[in-house]
Amino acid sequence: EVVLTQSPATLSVSPGERATLSCRASQSVGINLAWYQQKPGQAPRLLIYGASNRAAGTPTSFSGSGSGTDFTLTISSLQSEDFASYYCQQYLHWPPLTFGQGTRVEIK
Amino acid sequence: QVQLVESGGGVVQPGTSLRLSCVGSGLSVSSFAMHWVRQAPGKGPEWVAAISYDGRDKFYEDSVKGRITISRDNAKNTVYLEMNSLTPEDTAIYFCAKSKMSLYYDVWGQGTLVTVSS
Numbered sequence: 001e002v003v004l005t006q007s008p009a010t011l012s013v014s015p016g017e018r019a020t021l022s023c024r025a026s027q028s029v030g031i032n033l034a035w036y037q038q039k040p041g042q043a044p045r046l047l048i049y050g051a052s053n054r055a056a057g058t059p060t061s062f063s064g065s066g067s068g069t070d071f072t073l074t075i076s077s078l079q080s081e082d083f084a085s086y087y088c089q090q091y092l093h094w095p096p097l098t099f100g101q102g103t104r105v106e107i108k
Numbered sequence: 109q110v111q112l113v114e115s116g117g118g119v120v121q122p123g124t125s126l127r128l129s130c131v132g133s134g135l136s137v138s139s140f141a142m143h144w145v146r147q148a149p150g151k152g153p154e155w156v157a158a159i160s161y162d163g164r165d166k167f168y169e170d171s172v173k174g175r176i177t178i179s180r181d182n183a184k185n186t187v188y189l190e191m192n193s194l195t196p197e198d199t200a201i202y203f204c205a206k207s208k209m210s211l212y213y214d215v216w217g218q219g220t221l222v223t224v225s226s
Contacts, residue, residue, distance in 0.1 A: 034212035036153075043203055043216035044153060055214065087152055091211035095167045097143075097155040 002026055002093045004100035006086075012108040019075040021103045023088035028068045032092035035064055035073045038102075039084045047086075048073065075105075083107055110135045110215055112204050117220030120194055128189040130204030130217055138182035141207050144189045146200035147219075156202070157189065158211075194224045 003026040013019045023033065031051035036044035046055040048064035051071060061076045075082055088100040112135070116128040130142070144156040157178040158167045166178050177190040187204055201221050205213035 032210065036213075043219055044213070045216070046212060046214050049210065049212045049214075089153075089212060091207075094211060095155070095158070096169045097158075097211055099153045099155070101152045 001096055002029060002090050002098050004088050004090060004098055006088060006100035006103050008103060009101070010104045010106060012106050013078050014108045015080060016077050017108075019078055019082075019105055021073040021075075021086055021105075023066075023071040023073070023100050025069045025071075025090055027093070029090040029092040031067050032090055033064075033066070033071050034089045034091065035062075036087045036089065037082075037084050038087065044087060078105070109133070112137075112206065112215055112217035114202065114204055114217040114220040117202065117222045119223045119225060121226055122195055122224055124194055125190070125192045126194060126222060128191070128202055128204075128220055128222070130187045130189075132185045132206075135185075135206070135215065137180070137185055137187060137206065141211070142178075142180060142187045143205045143207055143211075143213065144178060144187075145203045145205055145213070145216075146198075146222075147203070148200040151200075153203075154200075158207075159187065191222075194222075196224050198222060199224050 005024045007022045033051045035048040038044040047058045052064045085102045085104045111133040114130045143158045147153045159178045180187045201219040203219045204217045206215040
């Protein structure tokens, strides 16, 4: 099973600042990595797939990078609606499909 | 509007069974692999099961094998999750989700809450 480790667990950022979230895989997943945003009481929403491709409706302020075992989600300038939890998911080695434990982005 | 709508959750006692349903709205689920993903309170999502577009292939997370069955009725545009011998560890919001050929999820339902408690 591929274990995804996200860091930090909580990120405190001021509006307008940049946020950098990390996801590390226990073995190479190539670029088969997705990022999701989740707000309280809602389902996750796909942001990024293929490590760096923005899904339909994802603002350009979100960008994904990385390959192999190290991935990054960057939010260039945080807006109020971006404060949420973020999860990475790998889809190369399965079953099982696996998710990280999440990074919560909170207002500083 | 493309939607997946889950139902069937509730509060049940340990050892009992429950069947969850997921109906596509504005979306024909028959063309896609479908998945169930659960999320325990305060935790990240956890993949539970998947079924191929035609129902021939089914996959399960190890901890639920033998207790959970995924199935689909494409004529009803519906996917099911039959859960038996439920334990408190099964308490979670259960989401159905649609995947593309690559197994990331571009459409999610709103989830249905399953609480297993005596």
